[in-house]
Amino acid sequence: MHFNGITLAHNKGTQDSATVKIPLPKTVRLPMSQHMGAPCEPCVQKGDRVLVGQKIGDSNAFMSTPLHSSVSGTVTDITDYLLANGRVCKAVTIETDGEQKISPEVYRPVVNSRESFVAAIKQSGCCGLGGAGFPTHIKLNVDTGKTPIDSLVINAAECEPYITSDYRELIERPEDVLDGINKVMKYIGIKKAYVCIENNKPKAIKDFTQRTATRSDISIVTLKASYPQGAEKVVAFSATGRVIGEGELPSAKGIIVMNVSTAGFISRYLKTGMPLVERRLTLDGDALRTPCNVFAPIGTPVSELISFADGSTEAIGKLLSGGPMMGMCLYDFDTPVCKTNNAILAFTEKAIKPKDEQTACIHCGRCLRACPMKLMPTEIERAYEAKDKERLKKLKVNLCMNCGSCSYVCPAKRNLAETNQLAKEFIR
Numbered sequence: 001m002h003f004n005g006i007t008l009a010h011n012k013g014t015q016d017s018a019t020v021k022i023p024l025p026k027t028v029r030l031p032m033s034q035h036m037g038a039p040c041e042p043c044v045q046k047g048d049r050v051l052v053g054q055k056i057g058d059s060n061a062f063m064s065t066p067l068h069s070s071v072s073g074t075v076t077d078i079t080d081y082l083l084a085n086g087r088v089c090k091a092v093t094i095e096t097d098g099e100q101k102i103s104p105e106v107y108r109p110v111v112n113s114r115e116s117f118v119a120a121i122k123q124s125g126c127c128g129l130g131g132a133g134f135p136t137h138i139k140l141n142v143d144t145g146k147t148p149i150d151s152l153v154i155n156a157a158e159c160e161p162y163i164t165s166d167y168r169e170l171i172e173r174p175e176d177v178l179d180g181i182n183k184v185m186k187y188i189g190i191k192k193a194y195v196c197i198e199n200n201k202p203k204a205i206k207d208f209t210q211r212t213a214t215r216s217d218i219s220i221v222t223l224k225a226s227y228p229q230g231a232e233k234v235v236a237f238s239a240t241g242r243v244i245g246e247g248e249l250p251s252a253k254g255i256i257v258m259n260v261s262t263a264g265f266i267s268r269y270l271k272t273g274m275p276l277v278e279r280r281l282t283l284d285g286d287a288l289r290t291p292c293n294v295f296a297p298i299g300t301p302v303s304e305l306i307s308f309a310d311g312s313t314e315a316i317g318k319l320l321s322g323g324p325m326m327g328m329c330l331y332d333f334d335t336p337v338c339k340t341n342n343a344i345l346a347f348t349e350k351a352i353k354p355k356d357e358q359t360a361c362i363h364c365g366r367c368l369r370a371c372p373m374k375l376m377p378t379e380i381e382r383a384y385e386a387k388d389k390e391r392l393k394k395l396k397v398n399l400c401m402n403c404g405s406c407s408y409v410c411p412a413k414r415n416l417a418e419t420n421q422l423a424k425e426f427i428r
């Protein structure tokens, strides 16, 4: 694997915006599917009174993690809900009572071993806060007998434009980040941690370098600010030089990759027992007059965030959950904040560049050079159009992480990344 990356405007206008709590919304809606893997089943009923931190959804499936109430109030509805990704799951709506009473289920977990640590993290409802949403307890509970885990890679690259929520975690809660790293290293038995930060965040690099000056077991890795530097396989390679192959998890190469905000959350959870019920998000885009970073209860309608950032829904031409490269378009202003949301970006029609018409490939090779996985998007496109499954497998389309770099650089404006996604679905 090689990594050239592409250069994007950073637009990190909210990097100095200290995170503030938004006012408590009147209602929250909590979809049962907020992480990679099986959705939860509601364990409350309409009319139930719930408290902050109370479990409201769980699953017996291996790949799942429980869901907790972010507010105190009354369950007013449990219905099917259409997620932004087109899937449908149950969602619990809770009318808040404004008291934010904490559930007796919230208590500091007793952790004194690897097993109790993993079990506690499972109960916390934690999943990767960088966007992918892989349940954290599964990531931590790897079979170390196969390939011993010797490296913890903390992903603080935050390479998508606009988003500064991980950066604010580094700046506002560095002790939590380091404590979370220490806890993972101690209980999982990992000898070395790498904190990977892009070089457009010099303040955080300087601070963490000073804080870890006496630690030979923690290295601060300065990454070139280049997209998609924060992709899991890329950051693992940048830190350790190890290549994670097709279909492999980082654990196959002795690595756990963890988002920096997840590390900070682990520390706070072990100190307080409060599960994942709120998160930090960046609110930005030209349709918002006051871009900022906020803490919002999970389940908060996006419309509340828009009005908090002095935006009006009428002015918005495009609404994104996540960054402009890998984020997802939202069709509904009342979409709830979920565990994996690190940003809401709202743009006016004026800011959206009209899509140029797709023209024939001119064989310039820019898409090949841009691809961090060394794929051949033009060949994949051809194989997909020919519906040639074997060729698509040979071209290793499953390695595509949908970073969008190929589409971004293509002068012919071909929908390469989109075609790759369709091709992956096709061979599946």
Ligand code: SF4
Binding pocket: 370, 371, 372, 373, 374, 375, 377, 399, 400, 401, 402, 403, 404, 405, 406, 407, 416, 417, 420
């Ligand atoms: S979207 Fe896929 S094919 Fe395109 S650059 Fe990214 S990884 Fe490569």
Ligand code: SF4
Binding pocket: 360, 361, 362, 363, 364, 365, 366, 367, 368, 378, 409, 410, 411, 412, 413, 414, 416
């Ligand atoms: S970047 Fe676009 S025009 Fe250039 S080779 Fe790739 S598909 Fe063709």
